[in-house]
Amino acid sequence: MTVPLIEFNQVFKRFGDNAVLKGVDLSIYQGQVTAIIGKSGIGKSVLLKHIIGLLEPDQGEIRFQGQAINAMPAVARRAVKMKFSYMFQGTALFDSMTIYENVALPLKEKGQVPFREIQRRVRDKLAQLDLAGIEDKYPSQLSGGMKKRVAMARALVTDPEIVLFDEPTTGLDPIRKNTAHAMIAQYQKTFGFTGVMVSHEIPDVFYICQRIAMLDQGRIIFQGSPAEIQNSTEPAIRQFIRGQDPEATQAALSER
Amino acid sequence: MTQSYTITNMLAGLGRMAISPVQEFGRVAIFFFRGVIYLFSFPLQADKIIDQVYFIGTKSVFVICLTGAFTGMVLGLQGYYTLVKFGSEGLLGAAVALSLIREMGPVLAAIMIVARAGSAMAAEIGIMRISEQIDALETMDINPVRFLFSPRLGAALISFPFLTAIFDVVGIIGGYVTGSLLLGINSGLYFSRVESSVLMEDINGGFAKSFCFAAIVVTICCYQGYTTHLRKEGFGAKGVSLSTTSAVVLSCVMILVADYVLTSFLL
Numbered sequence: 001m002t003v004p005l006i007e008f009n010q011v012f013k014r015f016g017d018n019a020v021l022k023g024v025d026l027s028i029y030q031g032q033v034t035a036i037i038g039k040s041g042i043g044k045s046v047l048l049k050h051i052i053g054l055l056e057p058d059q060g061e062i063r064f065q066g067q068a069i070n071a072m073p074a075v076a077r078r079a080v081k082m083k084f085s086y087m088f089q090g091t092a093l094f095d096s097m098t099i100y101e102n103v104a105l106p107l108k109e110k111g112q113v114p115f116r117e118i119q120r121r122v123r124d125k126l127a128q129l130d131l132a133g134i135e136d137k138y139p140s141q142l143s144g145g146m147k148k149r150v151a152m153a154r155a156l157v158t159d160p161e162i163v164l165f166d167e168p169t170t171g172l173d174p175i176r177k178n179t180a181h182a183m184i185a186q187y188q189k190t191f192g193f194t195g196v197m198v199s200h201e202i203p204d205v206f207y208i209c210q211r212i213a214m215l216d217q218g219r220i221i222f223q224g225s226p227a228e229i230q231n232s233t234e235p236a237i238r239q240f241i242r243g244q245d246p247e248a249t250q251a252a253l254s255e256r
Numbered sequence: 257m258t259q260s261y262t263i264t265n266m267l268a269g270l271g272r273m274a275i276s277p278v279q280e281f282g283r284v285a286i287f288f289f290r291g292v293i294y295l296f297s298f299p300l301q302a303d304k305i306i307d308q309v310y311f312i313g314t315k316s317v318f319v320i321c322l323t324g325a326f327t328g329m330v331l332g333l334q335g336y337y338t339l340v341k342f343g344s345e346g347l348l349g350a351a352v353a354l355s356l357i358r359e360m361g362p363v364l365a366a367i368m369i370v371a372r373a374g375s376a377m378a379a380e381i382g383i384m385r386i387s388e389q390i391d392a393l394e395t396m397d398i399n400p401v402r403f404l405f406s407p408r409l410g411a412a413l414i415s416f417p418f419l420t421a422i423f424d425v426v427g428i429i430g431g432y433v434t435g436s437l438l439l440g441i442n443s444g445l446y447f448s449r450v451e452s453s454v455l456m457e458d459i460n461g462g463f464a465k466s467f468c469f470a471a472i473v474v475t476i477c478c479y480q481g482y483t484t485h486l487r488k489e490g491f492g493a494k495g496v497s498l499s500t501t502s503a504v505v506l507s508c509v510m511i512l513v514a515d516y517v518l519t520s521f522l523l
């Protein structure tokens with residue numbers, strides 16, 4: 001098989017007494033959208049933050065095209081980082097800037113894109129996500145779902161090579177969710193970008209992602225194609241993708 | 257065995273207590289130097305600096321005038337009653353002008369700016385930190401120190417001397433109001449004493465102080481906000497409130513400490 005674009009090799013991370021990642025091995029391939037699934041609070045966001053360097057592993061390494069990122073010189077590291085774009089789970093919009101300024105910022109700060117071009121690209125992106133007409137509003141004036149879509153517009157406005165989405169569609173209504181998914185799939189067709197998406201949207205992710213990885217108990221317990229995970233006989237995986245936990249359900253029922 | 261253990265423990269604790277402020281000071285110094293370097297690196301952030309000059313400078317003018325006026329007036333009163341004991345109330349102009357220009361102006365103006373703008377900076381940057389906005393800047397390859405701290409530093413270095421100058425002038429007029437208009441010193445005498453006693457050295461010294469205070473205040477306030485997430489004793493909104501409080505307290509203390517050090521050099 002080809003060399004993975006991003007590769008986790010025995011990555012460990014703990015916060016105080018709370019060991020979150022306990023030997024993660026994961027491969028992400030160029031041109032594919034990889035979904036990371038797993039229970040809430042299991043460490044999916046932590047894993048995603050390691051890819052872009054917001055968090056550093058305690059142990060183990062993360063490789064980009066076969067080279068360990070933490071061993072790279074600063075210049076090379078920055079060059080790698082520039083290929084990425086990150087959409088935060090909590091949106092992380094700049095709350096004292098307007099929506100337009102938020103989405104324009106990644107283009108504006110580079111100082112290389114002319115003003116008219118910035119304007120055109122920002123308006124295009126907002127229109128695609130059904131957000132036209134709110135350019136002058138502030139994030140606190142929007143609903144949760146709208147903020148998510150603004151965050152997505154901001155992540156995609158620079159046409160990045162690799163996009164990391166942290167729960168991009170959680171909290172969206174079914175129609176907007178489908179639009180967002182369609183947009184990610186469309187992007188991949190036109191730009192051939194690489195995506196890593198933390199998501200709870202089962203089964204939707206099986207249709208838009210080429211690869212699924214499941215995080216549980218600090219490790220990746222499965223990685224492979226959507227077909228493979230759907231045919232998996234592993235109980236933990238089967239329960240998760242069917243939304244069933246027999247013990248918990250039984251306990252909840254017997255409490256009544 | 258247990259006793260020696262307690263003793264080494266105490267010694268270790270003592271050592272930690274000594275090391276951590278030094279470490280913290282080093283971090284603040286590095287933060288400051290990064291801010292200075294990014295302030296002069298291209299592309300210059302003129303628009304952001306102007307925004308901040310408006311926020312730190314223009315919007316502080318009113319409160320500076322108000323405090324300047326009352327400081328000058330009370331100096332006029334106190335100065336008059338002290339000087340009149342020696343029959344030298346004619347020197348009031350000199351006393352008011354020199355104490356304002358050399359001490360009170362730079363120090364009180366800086367403290368007022370801390371209250372108005374410094375606390376706001378710490379809170380704003382602190383909220384950006386806890387809501388991941390600073391992380392977002394990093395993922396966009398925008399240097400947060402350059403983006404948030406440098407413009408504020410530049411703006412403060414521009415605004416502080418001006419605000420101090422306004423404070424001094426309004427204060428001298430305040431001293432005139434109490435000294436001449438209320439207590440009857442000859443107004444020509446008051447202003448001629450101001451003119452004859454104040455040397456260019458005094459004015460330069462005052463400006464030198466206000467430059468230093470600008471650097472101290474903005475560095476401390478931005479640093480406190482920037483490191484909100486590292487606080488052990490409070491998280492979230494509580495962390496921001498602690499950062500804001502310590503930004504204000506530390507800035508005021510450091511202004512007075514630095515004032516003493518600078519005065520002893522300048523005299």
Ligand SMILES: Nc1ncnc2c1ncn2[C@@H]1O[C@H](COP(=O)(O)OP(=O)(O)O)[C@@H](O)[C@H]1O
Binds near residue numbers: 015018020045047
């Ligand atoms: N900055 C941090 N400091 C301390 N603990 C953290 C931090 N970030 C995440 N955690 C902990 O790591 C665990 C995983 O969190 P997270 O990655 O957000 O879960 P999720 O899978 O829902 O995205 C949680 O127990 C959380 O408390």
Ligand SMILES: [Mg+2]
Binds near residue numbers: 041045166
């Ligand atoms: Mg998460």
